[in-house]
Amino acid sequence: MSNNTVDVALIGGGIMSATLGTLIKQVRPEWSIEIYESAAEVATESSNAWNNAGTGHAALCELNYMPEAADGSLSPAKAIQINEQFQLSRQWWSSLVNAGVLGEPQSFINATPHMTFVRGEANVDYLRRRHQVLQSEPLFADMEFSDDPAQIAEWAPLLVDRRAKDEVFAATRSLTGTDVDFGSVTRQLISHLVNEGARLHLRTPVQKLSRRADGTWDVHLPARSGMGHQRVNAKFVFVGTGGGALPLLQSSGIPEIRGFGGFPISGKFLKCSNPEIVKQHRAKVYGKAAVGAPPMSVPHLDTRIVNGEESLLFGPYAGFSPNFLKNGSWWDLPGSVRAHNLGPMIKVGVTQFSLEKYLVSEVLASREKQMQSLREYMPTARTEDWEMITAGQRVQIMKKDPQKGGVLQFGTEVITGGEGSIAGLLGASPGASTAVHAMLGVLEKCFPEQFENEWKAVLKSHVPSLGEDINADPAIAAKSLADTAEVLGLNTRV
Template identity: 60%
Template sequence: MTSSATTAGAPTGADVDVVLIGGGIMSATLGTLLQQLEPSWSIRIYERLDDVAQESSNPWNNAGTGHAALCELNYTPERKDGSIDISKAVAINEQFEISRELWQHLLATGRIKDDSFLSNTPHMTFVRGEKNVDYLRRRYETLRVHPLFRDLEYSTDRATVGRWAPLLTTERDADEPIAATRATSGTDVDFGNLTRQLVDGLLANGAELNLQHEVKSLKRTKDGRWRLRVKDRSWNARNRTSTVTAKFVFVGAGGGALPLLQSAGIPEIKGFGGFPISGEFLRTDNPELVAQHQAKVYGKADVGAPPMSVPHLDTRVVDGKTYLMFGPYAGFSPKYLKKGKYLGLITSLRANNVTSMLGAGLKNLDLTQYLVGQLMAAPETKFQALQQFMPTAHPKDWEKLTAGQRVQVIKRDADGKGVLQFGTEIVTGAEGSIAGLLGASPGASTAASAMVDLLERCFPWRFTKWRAELASVMPSLDGVPADASTIDATPVPETPYLHADGVLDAAVYDSQADSRI
């Protein structure tokens, strides 16, 4: 982001319609939608680092996969009777299609300049051993009858798999059973590139961006707005701390979302905790290797491994250059952000979430054992995981990268105890003036769907009007069910503007116009 795209810090007492905390893909997507729906609303973005897309949206801090469930096995679990549950895969595929439709609209209307963030990259699943081969066959047979997956291919033939991805079969034991599926419609997404283009579009249409500005706390005012205390982190700042008052606040700060929502004091965040998981990848730009692999190839996670640790060998296109990346290797850091404080986990503890955190820990001892095993593993042992995918891999060709922090959601279950959730969760205040996003995968790939869901919860009195315009931009919104396993299905909160049957009370609505956007 160029310096001309940033604005000075907001003066004390300045009022704005919408504040977006965090300069990542979620804030950029929500801001873009709001600016299209309500172009007269003022929008201000606060980002604590010196550019946008530097945490989870940075291309080297995530896998860059357009998650469409074409290759990710954790989205197609096996039931006890041996059948394959594809409901989550279907929902994620539909949600990614909504994102694709939004991006296409923004390209057609000039809101983003080009599609350099999107590369056609086949998605593959690769497994070894008779048991896994049998599972992949049953998964393929279940998925292929669904229209969204009709182009999926399956093979156990070594020559065919070798044509799809030569590095998987070269010098592999000829007696080892293998199988693979391939979807040529897959993509690689540079979410850093996309985020920058979205933010540039926001700025060109009147939004403000404040880099090196960190929101430290939020407090509800008597008139229903939010007062944000903002710290200017730039080295030459004249006024280190300022305040801004906003009518609506979105906390899209990745791992930093939980403590900010806690500072807001909304009851809906009580009981929530977060478990940070770090990770490492191996990367190569060796032209000879890159030329032999044009695919994202996902395998099967080890027993006890979290879904985000599913091994994969990916083609990555970043800033126009092609790389291969393998991982992730799990790690641990108490930070909630990669460029955050080491006390992130400790300072998030509250009396209302300690029980949830402890309960989740006791229920996930296998995860703890897995993380400890990964941390203690020798480099040679870790490299063997790559060689299981690519038998000819040699350490001299690969360098290590530290991935972004992923903070897995911990929440209370029906028994009031803690449960670790692998997915994303939208948390909204009861009155709809504040919302935040917690969690990780599939995350960025379903940003459009998640932010539409947020709009419906936070602005129910306006959403009826917005719905037609949103559907014209993203036709797949009509008839696409919410995925309760990845997005919180809390009902739209009651508001004083709606009767119990959902009909708008115009008199009450008009009488409260001053306290509402």
């Protein structure tokens, strides 16, 4: 067992650990950081470019952030919140590009218009009203609406080509949208951390966490040949293991994790690399979720730019596997059941009929049925141009609810415990796009005094709008969009 106590142990080499570690280096450069990653490389799970859709979620195109209330009203509050959170990411990444920590912006972020596309009178009416509400919000000011097929064909020809003449459809478009390679961000940040003295331990799955009487944590590592099991002592632990966060947080014994369970949903995408087709589409086009489908299953036809190469993705198609990680084990789901989360999990199981029905139909869908879903967005799609790829696992949160017994939650939740000495992230949405906001939240929750008295000022030099209501002031919103577009090279007309 190591006698040294490290300041920070980051478990998992995904975008969350990479972001938190880099933020910590900005406020406490002298702190020692150890990073433990079970795989042979960092960014091989959800943060990998091909395991997620790469949407820089800013609520420009995702309808689930602005549902219609029972009285027909539309509130922009959630959409504004998500967009403001993404502005923090844009600002922080810009400061890192300026500092040379992140390289060429095109290696991780590219301007890609965000569009919403809907069909049928009722949906067109909803989209028009949504556009009217958002248009007066500074962060959404550039959004355009059209129900003119010729205009939509100009924006995204594949949506309109060979569509029935009598079909009613409409779209919105925002040019401030982005495609992000979160895997590239992760690799670049971790490489910077290692250059700054952090130690990266690959092929090192953390097995459990235990707390000592002095309040520090023992991080239990696998046996090394002839040396038995290893333990490293840390003052602060971050569980950034994505889908694997629930079991590790459970092993820590913190009361804050009681009542939480996880429900894994795997994602698949159709991918097209045919350059003749790829060059006809430059946008992320989100539609409307099928009835009963969870919000993250909204179909979208996306441009992806990874390692400078463009391709198209369509999906996600859902699948079911009890694994919590893509490279996890079938034991993950049953092994996470405890006396304290069994009730909420059963309650979710017996109340989420529409989700279960949706999952069963997705799992049983034939290739032809999958292509039919794509043809709703791209009528000319040919089966031979598209291959199915398996994306990452999302572990949705199931948690105890005083009124309902148990609820399924589609957002993310930061769990902290041990007087701020341990934190972890559960859930997957809006995910990597809002990693900066989420990790600033971890620092604020775990180190409240330092954050308020010392760190906030330092962090504001990297994230100027930290703590500010960006959308409330048109000048601040416009400045955030313009400054970050300039540094991140997003002004190129696409």
